[in-house]
Amino acid sequence: MRNIRKDYQKGKPIVITDKTKPLDLLEIWINDALENGVTEPNAMNIATVDSNGHPRNRMVLIKHLVNDEIGFFTNLNSDKSIEIQGHSRISCTIWWPEMERQVRVEGVTQKMKKDLVEDYFFSRPRKSRIAAWASDQSKKLESRKKLEDRFDYYNSKFEGGDVPLPPFWGGYIITPERVEYWEGRPSRLHERVVIKKSENSWKTERLYP
Ligand SMILES: Cc1cc2nc3c(=O)[nH]c(=O)nc-3n(C[C@H](O)[C@H](O)[C@H](O)COP(=O)(O)O)c2cc1C
Missing domain, CATH: 2.30.110.10 (Electron Transport, Fmn-binding Protein; Chain A)
Structure with missing residues (x-):
C-alpha cells in the first residue's frame, strides 16, 4: 500500500x-x-x-x-x-x-x-419493484433461497397487474x-x-x- x-x-x-x-x-x-x-x-x-x-x-x-x-x-x-x-x-x-x-x-x-x-x-423496472417487496432490508436472511422464494412469491402475486x-x-x-x-x-x-x-x-x- x-x-x-x-x-x-x-x-x-x-x-x-x-x-x-x-x-x-x-x-x-x-x-x-x-x-x-x-x-x-x-x-x-x-x-x-x-x-x-x-x-x-x-x-x-x-x-x-x-x-x-x-x-x-x-x-x-x-x-x-x-x-x-x-x-x-x-x-x-x-x-x-x-x-x-x-x-x-x-x-x-x-x-x-x-x-x-x-x-x-x-418509473423503476418491474423486477426492481418486485425486489423492493421481496427485501426485508437490513434484517437477517436465513438463506439466499429464502430471498429468491420471496421474489418468486411477489412476482406471482402481482402477475398480470401493476406492482404497487x-x-x-x-x-x-x-x-x-x-x-x-x-x-x-x-x-x-x-x-x-x-x-x-x-x-x-x-x-x-x-x-x-
Ligand atoms: C453503488 C451502490 C448504490 C446503492 N444504492 C442504494 C440505494 O439507493 N438505496 C438503498 O437502500 N441501498 C443502496 N445500496 C445498498 C446500501 O449500500 C446498503 O447495503 C443497504 O441500503 C442497507 O444499508 P443499511 O443496513 O445501513 O440500511 C447501494 C449500494 C451500492 C454499492
Missing part, C-alpha cells in the same frame, strides 16, 4: 458563482462525471448515527437533485432509515476518482413526500447546511471550498487541504 501513489493533476480553481445555491456545482460535477463515462456518477456514501452515537455509512444513489436538495430511496425499515428517524442529521460523500473530485454534503433529512416516491417507484408501492418503501430528502467541494491538484496542494449556512445567509471559505 505504501507505494500506491497518485499525483492529482486535473483540478482547476473552484469557482462558486452563486453561494445561495450550494448544490449547483454538485449538479455540474455529476454531469461532468456522466459525460466522462464514470460508473455510477450519482453514487454517494451516507453516514448516519444510531441511538448510541455509533456512526455507520453505506452507499446509496442520488435520485433527486432539485431546488438545492438531494434525495435517495430506500426501505423505510432499514437500519439507515431507523437511524435517520432517530437522528435526522446526515453526512454524505461523493467521490469520482476519474475526475479527482469529492463533494461532502452535511445537512438535515426529512422523509420524502409520497407523490415523489410514487413518481420514482413507478410497498408501504415500507420511500425516500429521504437532504437539505444541506454545509457543502464542501474538493479537487485534486499537484503536490497534494488540493482545492477545498466550503459553502456553509450561517443564520439565514450562506458563506464561502477556502480550507487548507
Whole structure:
C-alpha cells in the first residue's frame, strides 16, 4: 500500500458563482462525471448515527437533485432509515476518482413526500419493484433461497397487474447546511471550498487541504 501513489493533476480553481445555491456545482460535477463515462456518477456514501452515537455509512444513489436538495430511496425499515428517524442529521460523500473530485454534503433529512416516491417507484423496472417487496432490508436472511422464494412469491402475486408501492418503501430528502467541494491538484496542494449556512445567509471559505 505504501507505494500506491497518485499525483492529482486535473483540478482547476473552484469557482462558486452563486453561494445561495450550494448544490449547483454538485449538479455540474455529476454531469461532468456522466459525460466522462464514470460508473455510477450519482453514487454517494451516507453516514448516519444510531441511538448510541455509533456512526455507520453505506452507499446509496442520488435520485433527486432539485431546488438545492438531494434525495435517495430506500426501505423505510432499514437500519439507515431507523437511524435517520432517530437522528435526522446526515453526512454524505461523493467521490469520482476519474475526475479527482469529492463533494461532502452535511445537512438535515426529512422523509420524502409520497407523490415523489410514487413518481420514482413507478418509473423503476418491474423486477426492481418486485425486489423492493421481496427485501426485508437490513434484517437477517436465513438463506439466499429464502430471498429468491420471496421474489418468486411477489412476482406471482402481482402477475398480470401493476406492482404497487410497498408501504415500507420511500425516500429521504437532504437539505444541506454545509457543502464542501474538493479537487485534486499537484503536490497534494488540493482545492477545498466550503459553502456553509450561517443564520439565514450562506458563506464561502477556502480550507487548507
Ligand atoms: C453503488 C451502490 C448504490 C446503492 N444504492 C442504494 C440505494 O439507493 N438505496 C438503498 O437502500 N441501498 C443502496 N445500496 C445498498 C446500501 O449500500 C446498503 O447495503 C443497504 O441500503 C442497507 O444499508 P443499511 O443496513 O445501513 O440500511 C447501494 C449500494 C451500492 C454499492
